[in-house]
Amino acid sequence: MRIVFDLQSCQSTSSRTRGIGRYSLAHVRALIEKAPDHEVILALNNGFSDTIELVQEEFFGILPPSNIKVFSALSGLFDMGPGNQWRHDASQELYQDFIRELKPDVFHVTSLFEGFSDAVTGIVNNHAGINSVTLYDLIPFQYSETYLVGEPLQNWYFRKMQALKSADILLAISESSRQEAIEIIGLPPERVVNISSAIGSHFAVSRCSVERKNELQTKFGLRDDYILYTGGIDSRKNIEGLITAYAMLPIELRDRHQLAVVCNVDSASRSRLHSFAKSAGLPMGQLVLTGFVTEQELVDIYNMAKLFVFPSLHEGFGLPALEAMACGVPTLVSNTSSLPEVVGRKDVQFDPRDPRAISQSILETLTNPLRMTELREHGLQQARQFSWEKTAEVTLHAFETAVAEKKKQRPFFTGFSAPVSADLPQDGYPPPGRRPRLAFVSPLPPSESGISYYSAELLPELARYYDIDVVTPQTELSDRWIRGNFPCRTPAWFEKNASRYERVLYHFGNSSFHSHMFSLLERIPGTVVLHDFFLSGILYYQQASGAEADSYAQALLRSHGYEALQTFYREGQESTKRYPANLPVLLQAQGVIVHSEYSRTLANEFYGHDVGNDWACIPLLRAPKLLLDNATAKQCLGMPASSRITATFGFIAPTKLNIELIDAWVAAHENNPDAYLVFVGRNNRDIYGREVMDRIEQSPARNRIRITGFATTEDYNFWLAATDVAVQLRTSSRGETSAALYDCISAGKALIFNANGSGAELPETIACRLPDTFTQQELTQALSNLLTNTDEADLLSQAALAYRARLSPPTVARQYWQSIERFAFEHPLARQRQLLDRLRTLPDHAIQSSSALVELACAATQNIDYAQLPFCYIDLTCLNNELTVELQASLARLLIELPKGWRVELVQQVAGHYQILCQLACRLLEIPESENVPLLTRTHDAWIHIESVVAETSVYSRLPHIELIQKDQLERLTPQALANWLLGLASIKAVAGN
Template identity: 45%
Template sequence: MRIVIDMQGAQSTGSRHRGIGRYTMALVQEIVRNRGDHEVILAVNGYFSDSIEPIRTAFDKLLPLENIQVWNTVTPTAKAETDNDWRRHAGELLREAFLAGLKPDVVLVSSLFEGLTDNAVTSIAQFTRDFPTAVILYDLIPLIHHEIYLENPVVKAYYSEKIEFLRQADLWLAISESSRQEGISHLGLSRDWSVNISTDADGHFRKVPVSAEAESELRKKYGLYHPFVMYTGGIDHRKNIEGLIRSYAKLPKKLRSSQQLAIVCSIQAENRRNLEALARKCGLEEDELILTGFVTEEDLVRLYNLCHLFVFPSWHEGFGLPALEAMRCGAPVIGANTSSLPEVIGLPEALFDPHSDDDFARLMERALNDEDFRARLVKHGKHQAMKFSWAESARRAIEQMERLVAHQKSQSTNSVPDRRLKLAYISPLPPERSGIADYSAELLPELARHYDIEVVVVQDNVTDEWINANCPIRTVQYFTDNASSYDRVLYQFGNSAFHQHMFELLGTHPGVVVLHDFYLSGISHYMEAHAIEPAFWTKELYHAHGYAAFHDRYHSKDEVDVIWKYPCSLSVVQNSLGVIAHSQNSLRLAKRWYGDNGDNWAVIPHMRDPHVNKDRALARQALGLGVDDFVVCSFGMLGPTKLNHRLLEAWLNSRLGADKNCHLVFVGENHPGTYGVELLETIRNHRAEKNIRITGWADLDLFRNYLAAADMGVQLRTLSRGETSGTVLDCMCHSLATIVNANGSMADLNEQAVWMLSDEFSDEQLITALETLWQDGDKRQSLGKRAREVILEDHDPRYCAGQYQDAIENFYKSAQNGLPGLLPAIAKKSATAQPDTELIALSSHLADCFPLRPQKKQLLLDVSGLIGNRKNTAIRNTLREWLINPPGNYRIEPVYASGENEYRYARHFSAGLMGCPEHCLQDEPIEFAVGDIFFVLDVPQSVQTMHSDFYQTLRVRGVMIQCLVDDASGIQRLQNLGGDATLFLEEILGGRVF
């Protein structure tokens, strides 16, 4: 379960330094400590930048840095401004979209009633109900006492709106049973989903020794020269301070003469004058009432420990934390018998009627005069205080959120749209010589059960009869002109020229991508080499893989090596609404190359039509094969990655190669280069030549004839590039015992359904597999039967089409809860056009909150002092080494200051440093995110000081800042490491260079 916690209760101006702020920090820390297998992410409002570092520090040892996520929004100002509604509503929508983007199972709102006097933003279900929401319910005091607290119409409107948000929550975690009952009785909240999780006092509220010297100094500081009756908790109408003074004045004068009444809290000047006037009116002497004003936390703990009696006369509390704090410090405590205080104090005889000065005075007098009663209060308080625990409150909160998530999942159903959705299907189609074209022809009839489909193609004609009869065929221009008429867009992406038009389309019209080939470097290179898109491959190498790939592009002896090395598919992954792959191998590659955690991926088995219509005998007759012939087939275009030469060599060295009835057939087009020539030469030079054949391009009929005629299949791979072998599935579908090796996606095949060799198999292992399956008919039959069962279970087109619909709808649902859905929602909130300044600010915050994903962490190297300065040879050589050989988990990006608060990527400088052309890449403003490192490399101290505000912005966003003071220290560091740039880089990443 992923728990996302809105931390504004510990950030806002009104709550951060008060009880709600302390409650938020203490409870959330315990939730994190007791999270078990759950993941916790803290969402913090970037506007309250001064609160973010303390939060990071508090959770430094408890959570990874990236689990504290910062969001920014347009900042509302005073709520009374009529033109402020757009900002406020936009902020609410942005916040909810940001939370949805964290993919929570549940969101916990630490304090909903925020934002009246500052830029806190809270709401529930204004943009999305994609996640259940739990809210901490402190109290409903303003609602219950509305005549006191809601006289101001602005405050009333604000509070009423928050109450409606509160009703939209799914779970209410009350800080006391009293607050729980208030929610049930005054708002009609569900009894089942309103839960008392209670609270606790901070650990520093405890019995502590106070030396005579410290006590004397403290008493002198506040004018407390006698035993004193203490109250703390704020000055507010409901706190009943006037009743406290009146009741205290009713004590016998002799008793009062030996005591003082200390009201320990901040107090405004007007309140001070009023309370002092009341005390004089009630006959209290000047030194009988002490109004301390603000006291430090340390002094507060000591005063709790020293007081003769602690009283808490409030009419209404959500919990009444000071009473618990006082008990923890060993003070005798009495309090009002209203709201939550009876459950906090837990002793009926320690309670009084706060509306009766006489009752209050009587209990005070008893507590001051009766030593046995006071001792009983102290003893009871010690045991009562042990009933409250942050760990227990956190345990209850987690337990209830678990219950909520389980309930939501049990209630969730896939909603059926009120109309059939219209889907644009973008793919090559038959007669194009593409496996993806054939795949689409099989998928479309089943997918049409779920959508009204129009196909978008760039070919002259489509030959598939079903597609022509059932799907309107559209050009790319038609699709572009009518894109808004489609509800869904599905791209079938592969690594061939058939897909060149899709890159631009995907960038302007995002949709779901089916990534048949994780490596798109072949088509990327093709588009650049044929001037379809200038420098397309070069830019994608840099974008997807950084400067190392950019360097290789210009310094490798053979471009083919670079094409094979780098996938170049990051832009497609980032621009998609979601990616569908056919095996877990693609997810492994995405993790390896891009740091992608797979949140926006779905794995749907490669589809295969289970109907086998070819008759074996007729197929053999058509192919000129005899009844006694044993036929081994390898299907697909031939090439080095298919290891056709390994199969050929093993065959020739096995007993099958010497048997006149054994035939080896490569069903596919031969490699056009040297590899294909060498295969033909090997075959011609062997006595078994007549039993080995390469068919050349096989049309569908020939292909199916060999599938029907074969006795066994062999499909081998090396250097997998993320593709899924459809031909393996074809073999399995036709019940062929098939030999494979555990390379790429084939490693994910069911090992009970194929003969699985190791990835790096030996010739002897392949020969053994060939000979065993040739001789063991039962083994062949068993493998073939299980293979067919796997196809029927997992690869049936109708089953796969259902998974397609689920994946597409889930991706679009996530998109609607993200940036694609947020922009029109914000637009609807504005009755009039907004100024450019507002829109620019909004776009900046959107970019911060919704960066392209996935993205590796960056090591941002400030090279401002190196640009135009060729003297620092050691640092420049080190930087060049870092660019060419970066660490696998970080992207090295030199940057430079282009203004007082702006940095740009130093792409021209970096390209020149590596001896590459500088014109391909542009120096754009930098982007940064939590977990990045900003390293100030050889920048004068004066320049660093100039950019201190920018550095603070980086820190707020979770970027670690490190620096070298000057060039001399940098050179010395390198010398100490023997000039080893790699060790120097490891020190930076390990946080050891400052």
């Protein structure tokens, strides 16, 4: 499990030095030691920057530094006036978003009732794990007239009470607190767990030296014998009742035993208590108010005490009583709330509202040496019943039980690390409830696109999970199922009505059928299905045809930098074979679905830095086709009954290795009159198409080699049924997944393919898999074996039929649903957009000053971190556009000879904001100019400032990687030297775990 602790209780001014802070620290440390197999993360607040290092030191050696995360909220939360509510609401949104990004299985708030004036706490809505809260007590609710004064405080407290009620589990520090949650809040008993409490091992019996005793007595005005109380001094602590009870003791007993109240006491309270003691008849010196004592002083004062009395009216647990018993001090307590379970003995309890009862209990104990000895021994034994190890053990069991129960209730919300098919409902349906509305953006039949027919097979199954409208510019839909079930919307209508849809699914391919999708995705976020990794073909077509000016050039620049742009202007269309140009689509996508791991490989090859790690890889859907039997299909096609057909499916192109297939087939079956080779698809009219025709005409078996031309669905299925051996070859894959290859598998055909691109991921057992680069002899041998060895062909056919279950529409649609929902809740871009939407709807958001909105944007940026290409920015602001010939040459080299995994950009500050100098970069490289664009920087970028110092107040001063150099140093800066510097930054980042 991943357990995230909100540990602001160890930071806030109201808790860090008091019992809640000490309890939280000890509790979390004990759980870390008890749960070495679980991942523990601590969440701290940057608003308490002076305490972050102190908390880090407390966990040094037991928790990796990278597991301590710090979130940013807005400043100025101390003012609780109505005009400041926006800052609190915005900070709460930032907090919620930050915790969700940590993807906890368990999110535990160690102190929920922080934040009225400084901290930002709460349970987190809409995350996959459970919310857990430490419940100390409900004292402010039960004594509201004392503790909840004023409407702002009351409203804040009752919002926290609602959070308590909404949490999955509460960890009560005593059985008394547990019962209060059940009775007052009305929580089911199974949602409240008593984890009890404990104290540090330093609370133990120890003998003070004479010197130490004298030192403490002198410092605090103590005598040899005193009755001790420690804790707070608010009204429920009943200090006045204790003083009254003490005043009722016989004078001689008071003369021998002072009453020592050990706690931090402000001057007003000190005056009030001294006045009260005087009115009760106590002479000076009998009541001692020590004020603040250190932890070690407290332990020593416990050990020097004669008797400990705890007259509190209400406690969540009562740690001082446990501390006193552990130090061997006879202990008397109230008979209320949790204190009876702490002391475990009825005859040491009294009614705290009756001073006579308190006084009598003190008198009976101090005057009875045997009772004093008995209570001392009982206290030591009772204290051993409590330990942080036990508390951690109960806590861990509560977490594990609650997580298991949550998974049963919500199996479809799992982290990216979980298998795609994990914990799905057995019937494949989502939990009951209203289905989200989904816009399905894709070409559809009769468009001559494999993606259109793929979509037609996916839609009926995906409709089990969503209410779907299809979005397409087509004026005709030939598929009756789609026409009858799915309203069809134009892209223009969809753009105006996008707010009606909770989910959007884009099917992107590298053909003209997808032209309209680029602008739609830019404005309307959604999940992208990347059927082709390379999108350079369609983008080039859009620019060359004039439909979208500079669309290909801009995509090249954003995806691959100035070197790719320079290549385009030098090579033209040939550049589409080298560059996928798809990074804008990947960065705009609210999640990406691909059909092969090869697409991830390409993403890493072109972009690096873990781009693609959070994609979903879903098998290419193939619906089982209702095919004729082999003999009947041959008869319908006019083929001889004795014919043995080798077929390949798809249009003819160099990447399909059609000529290699002709040569190998002729070598294997030239003299077999029953052998036929069929190309099911259209031939091209280019040079390669003519070469194929020439090869066929030159073959002695030319009468048994056919090219069908474009095949209708019916003809395609006839040829698929009639095929005896299928061959699907590829080279120079650019990330596409062959639908035809999967059709052959789904049809149970004996298949030959080569391990190119996504084909390398298919198991060898389902077909005859050749190497990526094979010889003609290897292909010839495979063709001969399968056409003549029917037993081997039958085995491969059966293996293919068994494999096709994972390609079935129900199986694939279920994985689509899970991935779309996962992206909708967890993808960083989705989170960022959802956060911005929530922030815009906050009351008074529209009237905030620009400085407040800038602060909000900075905090949001610091809290959201996801993989993108890092940039190295060279700041030319101070040069005033005066560039020497040497500097121009140096900059041109740095723009083209990029360090691996980095991009270099020239930037300049204009009117207080930075711009990327695309025009200057293009001039330096002597290529057509591209427009300058605003700079949105991130914390993992690097900066080189020339002869300038970054102002401390600047937003850029927070960037971790800044280098200041002189102009002549930049003139001499080589790409290799820059690469070495950036490599060093990456190493530092990796070591820090950031």
